[in-house]
Amino acid sequence: MEVRHLRYIVATARNGSFSAAAHELNVKQPIVSKRIKELESELGVVLFDRSTAGARLTPTGEEFVVAARRILEEAERLGEHMRASAAGKLGRVVVGFYKSLSTGGFRTALRGFRRCYPKIEVELVESPFVELSAGVLSGTLDTAIILGDAGKCDTLETVALWSDQLVVALPENHPLAEKPVIYWPELKRERFIITHHDPGPDIRAVLLRHLAAPSDHPEIITRRLSRESLLSEVADGQGIALQCESAVGLSGLGVVFRPLHDGNGATRLGYIACWKPDNINPVLKTFLDALKP
Incomplete structure (x- = not known):
């Protein structure tokens, strides 16, 4: 059983015929009929009463379609979740910063980011520079916001932010x-x-x-x-x-x-963001783009 089979069944139930379901899904009608028949054989049930007037759900088919719709909705939500995650619009980013940044430009930028991207969790870590740089290098931090000029950290990527x-x-x-x-x-x-x-x-x-x-x-x-x-x-x-x-x-x-x-x-005094060159967290790019002036 595949997700596409569920789509064939739900579309047929909605349209009342195999040909109308095939037209909706942009596939050939024999494909829809064949795949549904194969699934019925696999499950040992009859999902549709077939006639020259079309295809009507059996009681078993009605029960099946309720579950199939729920599965398809979950699959769609999962797909949206994965697409958003890959696009950097959903997920988690760990950001290190100095205590002195607990107010001012950083807090303003952070508040704006959270408003624009409510599905991204920003975890904050307040530490001195030595611990921040070590955290970025070890991967426990995605990025650190520190004082300095771009290029301050030789082994890390940096970008200038505000001043x-x-x-x-x-x-x-x-x-x-x-x-x-x-x-x-x-x-x-x-x-x-x-x-x-x-x-x-x-x-x-x-x-x-x-x-x-x-x-x-x-x-x-x-x-x-x-x-x-x-x-x-x-x-x-x-x-x-x-x-x-x-x-x-x-x-x-x-x-x-x-x-x-x-x-x-x-x-x-200028602030920069630094991060490890091989960081693959897609949310990091979204976060940095939002902070750039």
Whole structure:
């Protein structure tokens, strides 16, 4: 018994004749008659009463057609499921990210993706960079969203996503707090606090790129603190901190945030997605395409 045999029987029952069923299914009438007769012989039952007026279901045939319709509907649903899965519109994708990305551009993009693809499950894993890259390489993560430029990970494929404006977190009574915009030269004698956790190492690299000189090196203190605890240290006058603009929404911490500019305008940090070149999950492409600017 094959699925096509069930289609022949259901079509014949619906049309009341073998010839009409053959026309509907675009096959020759003798094929429909022969296959149904073969199935009747195989099962040892009579499904249709045949006459010059057409073909009418027997009581056994009526029972059979109810089950056949159910099987065909399930087969169609299975086919749709498989086609959607192959097209990357159904399935599961595991995405790693920094804790600092729990708000801001990533969260906005994720919310939009889930709205557009409700049948795709997005499993989130929050980890530091070392664990994220290891997870992608081992296959436990489909992709990781990290700070950096395309090409940052030599062994992984990468694509540039969005960027965040960099802001300075200052104590409310800091002299620079009165300025609407802060420029890099104004920060030369400041003490910076960064987190040991990601994206702390990326922030350190930015500080050194903009402020380090042969005879001058910024004072950078590393602490094992969450973003909120680090900002509390800033409020207590222990230093200042660089943050992505998503931190601006944090309130009640005793700090102010000011945009950071250089001679070309706002200083921005770019985010990338990285993934293993041989990842075959079709949902991954759908996810990355949705996140691309």
